[in-house]
Amino acid sequence: MKKLTLKSVAEELGVSTATISNAFNKPNQLSKAKRLEILERCEELGYTGPNKAARSLRRGKTGIVGLVLANSISYTVNDAVASTFISGVSQCLEANGQQLLLVSGAGDDLNNVNDFVDGYLCYGSPTNPNLIDALSKTTKPVITVDFNIDDYPSVNIDNIEACYQLVKQTIRPDDVVAVIGLRLIETQLTCRIYDVPMIDPVTSISRRRLLGYEKAFSECGVDFNYGQLWSIPENIESFAVRAAKEVLSNQPRPTIVYCMSDLIAVYFIREAIEIGLSVPDDIRVVGFDGTNEGQRFHPNLTTVVQNSDSKGERAAIMLLKQSKESQLLPFALHFGDSCPTNG
Amino acid sequence: MKKLTLKSVAEELGVSTATISNAFNKPNQLSKAKRLEILERCEELGYTGPNKAARSLRRGKTGIVGLVLANSISYTVNDAVASTFISGVSQCLEANGQQLLLVSGAGDDLNNVNDFVDGYLCYGSPTNPNLIDALSKTTKPVITVDFNIDDYPSVNIDNIEACYQLVKQTIRPDDVVAVIGLRLIETQLTCRIYDVPMIDPVTSISRRRLLGYEKAFSECGVDFNYGQLWSIPENIESFAVRAAKEVLSNQPRPTIVYCMSDLIAVYFIREAIEIGLSVPDDIRVVGFDGTNEGQRFHPNLTTVVQNSDSKGERAAIMLLKQSKESQLLPFALHFGDSCPTNG
DNA sequence: ATGAAAGCGCTAACAC
DNA sequence: GTGTTAGCGCTTTCAT
Numbered sequence: 001m002k003k004l005t006l007k008s009v010a011e012e013l014g015v016s017t018a019t020i021s022n023a024f025n026k027p028n029q030l031s032k033a034k035r036l037e038i039l040e041r042c043e044e045l046g047y048t049g050p051n052k053a054a055r056s057l058r059r060g061k062t063g064i065v066g067l068v069l070a071n072s073i074s075y076t077v078n079d080a081v082a083s084t085f086i087s088g089v090s091q092c093l094e095a096n097g098q099q100l101l102l103v104s105g106a107g108d109d110l111n112n113v114n115d116f117v118d119g120y121l122c123y124g125s126p127t128n129p130n131l132i133d134a135l136s137k138t139t140k141p142v143i144t145v146d147f148n149i150d151d152y153p154s155v156n157i158d159n160i161e162a163c164y165q166l167v168k169q170t171i172r173p174d175d176v177v178a179v180i181g182l183r184l185i186e187t188q189l190t191c192r193i194y195d196v197p198m199i200d201p202v203t204s205i206s207r208r209r210l211l212g213y214e215k216a217f218s219e220c221g222v223d224f225n226y227g228q229l230w231s232i233p234e235n236i237e238s239f240a241v242r243a244a245k246e247v248l249s250n251q252p253r254p255t256i257v258y259c260m261s262d263l264i265a266v267y268f269i270r271e272a273i274e275i276g277l278s279v280p281d282d283i284r285v286v287g288f289d290g291t292n293e294g295q296r297f298h299p300n301l302t303t304v305v306q307n308s309d310s311k312g313e314r315a316a317i318m319l320l321k322q323s324k325e326s327q328l329l330p331f332a333l334h335f336g337d338s339c340p341t342n343g
Numbered sequence: 344m345k346k347l348t349l350k351s352v353a354e355e356l357g358v359s360t361a362t363i364s365n366a367f368n369k370p371n372q373l374s375k376a377k378r379l380e381i382l383e384r385c386e387e388l389g390y391t392g393p394n395k396a397a398r399s400l401r402r403g404k405t406g407i408v409g410l411v412l413a414n415s416i417s418y419t420v421n422d423a424v425a426s427t428f429i430s431g432v433s434q435c436l437e438a439n440g441q442q443l444l445l446v447s448g449a450g451d452d453l454n455n456v457n458d459f460v461d462g463y464l465c466y467g468s469p470t471n472p473n474l475i476d477a478l479s480k481t482t483k484p485v486i487t488v489d490f491n492i493d494d495y496p497s498v499n500i501d502n503i504e505a506c507y508q509l510v511k512q513t514i515r516p517d518d519v520v521a522v523i524g525l526r527l528i529e530t531q532l533t534c535r536i537y538d539v540p541m542i543d544p545v546t547s548i549s550r551r552r553l554l555g556y557e558k559a560f561s562e563c564g565v566d567f568n569y570g571q572l573w574s575i576p577e578n579i580e581s582f583a584v585r586a587a588k589e590v591l592s593n594q595p596r597p598t599i600v601y602c603m604s605d606l607i608a609v610y611f612i613r614e615a616i617e618i619g620l621s622v623p624d625d626i627r628v629v630g631f632d633g634t635n636e637g638q639r640f641h642p643n644l645t646t647v648v649q650n651s652d653s654k655g656e657r658a659a660i661m662l663l664k665q666s667k668e669s670q671l672l673p674f675a676l677h678f679g680d681s682c683p684t685n686g
Numbered sequence: 687a688t689g690a691a692a693g694c695g696c697t698a699a700c701a702c
Numbered sequence: 703g704t705g706t707t708a709g710c711g712c713t714t715t716c717a718t
Contacts, residue, residue: 005694005695005696006695006696006697007695007696015704015705016704016705016706017695017696017697017705017706018697018698018704018705018706018707019703019704019705021696021697021698022697022703022704025697029703029704030703030704031703034703034704046480048452048454048457049454050695050696050697051458051694051695051696052454052455052456052457052458052459052696053396053399053400053405053458053459053694053695053696054400054458054694054695054696054697054710055695055696055697056396056696056710057396057397057400057694057695057696057697057710057711057712058695058696058697058698058709058710059696059697059698059710060710062396062459063455064444064459072433072434072437073429073430073433073434073436073437073443074429074430074431074433074434074437074652075430077420077426077429077430077433078423078426078427078430080421083420083421083426084421086416086417086420087416087417087418087420087421088417090415090416090417090420090445090447091415091416091417093416094415094416094417094447094449094450097455099444099445099446099455099456099459100416100444100445101407101442101443101444101445102433102442102443102444102445103442104433104437106437107437109391111391111392111395112395112406112440112442113395113442114391114395115394115395115396115397115711116395116396116405116407116442116459237635237639266639267639270639270641292580293636296580296609296610296613298613298641309417348710348711348712349711349712349713350711350712358688358689359688359689359690360689360690360711360712360713361688361689361690361713361714362687362688362689364712364713364714365687365688365713368713372687372688373687373688374687377687377688393711393712393713394710394711394712395712396710396711396712397694397710397711397712397713398711398712398713399694399712400694400695400696400710400711400712400713401693401694401711401712401713401714402694402712402713403694458695687718688717688718689716689717689718690715690716690717690718691714691715691716691717692713692714692715692716693712693713693714694711694712694713694714695710696709696710697708697709697710698707698708698709698710699706699707699708700705700706700707700708701704701705701706701707702703702704702705702706
């Protein structure tokens, strides 16, 4: 069987390549009858239409969107919040006939993908800073989410305000506080943060959350210093459990713990129960994200519900519409059994 | 700034296009000195190397692998088991410099992706049967996972045997049994299955699991008919909760429930506890998959642990190595608190 | 070791 | 309405 190309098919049917191309791409450039006949004969031959790779070379559009993640793909797809974001993105892309290429945030550059994508969505600051550089240099459109690069349009929630409100509505004057953050510093360690310089707030969503907590602590007259602040490098069991154990064994033991993800909160509660504490009676625990698991969990988490899928959808729409205006999305506080309001 | 192409750069440097190409692709086709000089000048100009899309047109390889999912992307990335599979795939692909393109199992065809990928990984039978057709017709290599298409190499676990063993080690002679399956029939409904024809075992992993349960029920002399069999269309809360409620309100109430996913089991237990039952004292619950959440959950699930990430890794390796031999991967039974062994 | 030229498969501009 | 042709950016013979 000979290779099926526009050219070979055109020869076979005795018409020019342009006519075949038009039959597939520009219906009103030729008579309906001829068009239908061509399409039918093509189907007989097994020709499913012009080669998309070649078309993209000519047109300069591939129909593929690159989604640059903060971390490796393998880590990211197992994170409930990120998955929900991807879900929103893909919903929009599927509806618009665009394809989704996942790009690791741990890669060195965009060389292997840049020529295949029409634009980028970036979900969180890539761990490899080279990528930020590559993104700020590319000629393709870029939308950032949960962080910013240069003047690219972005999608965010007001993390500072969310955390501020969360503390305001849960803290009590005599509380001993602990905070478990996520990627507050660039390290692969679970550790307490004393006077280490943290990632800047523009890049780091966690840093912004911390600013919100701190503002409320200070307004409420609650002691908080960086000996009460832990950071874990990734949102996974091993790090979360380790941090939980450290926090729980600290003296005086905290009476309320603010976790920068629901997953951290879930593991924290598990560890607290393990050593015989009652949540929320002995220790109150607050999450962040509003994941399904946090709601399935017992006790159900007090948390900030952010709609990660609509974040994804918005970002994708912005990219497809070439919108230049950044968006600030709403959030909602949810008060579950892990920490009642102070109201 | 003029456009940077192999040609424009070659002119700029006063050498031929082939030389530039060789400098990037075939180091030993030219002197080290010249090569280094060219690379340096290219970097100065901001030329990062030959356009990958054009290269792929010429070479016929893109470095992109298509991962065809059973369902929509948005559904799949939120499924813990599927995410773990994707994780394994991406780990292998990242290590080999390949890119990952996610393809919805609900799409009509592969036309928009086929020319951009070097081959396909298929995780579960696509809901749109057109895709199975498209896959069996493509000239690109295909590896299937958890199901089979024609003679393409595949990766599976022995679902029949796993379920057979699971029942054998948990069932008691006087048990009243219920089974909650996943996609046993093609419908969007949660329902009991009486005499509806189910999807065939070659395509359906759930059907094979059912065969394993049934074999053990029958060997153990436990009654089981399709009035005790429910099916839900997707592995999500709404369907799982509905099925759980139906099962729990059935008379006589089951004493043991086999769920075809850990997620179903988790929701089932939640519902059981909700109506005042004790797990495992009043009702025993068995899952399938061995997800992290199932182990975080209280009570910890009895389940079949399948290593979804190594499944993904194996499948990806097979595709990259062009291996033609199908693989059967091991599984392990885990006995948690949701259902003790009968031994 | 380097350069010239063909062509991967297609689309857009223009000619008829 | 249909055909001819240039060229998207590259790699690969084949000469030199």
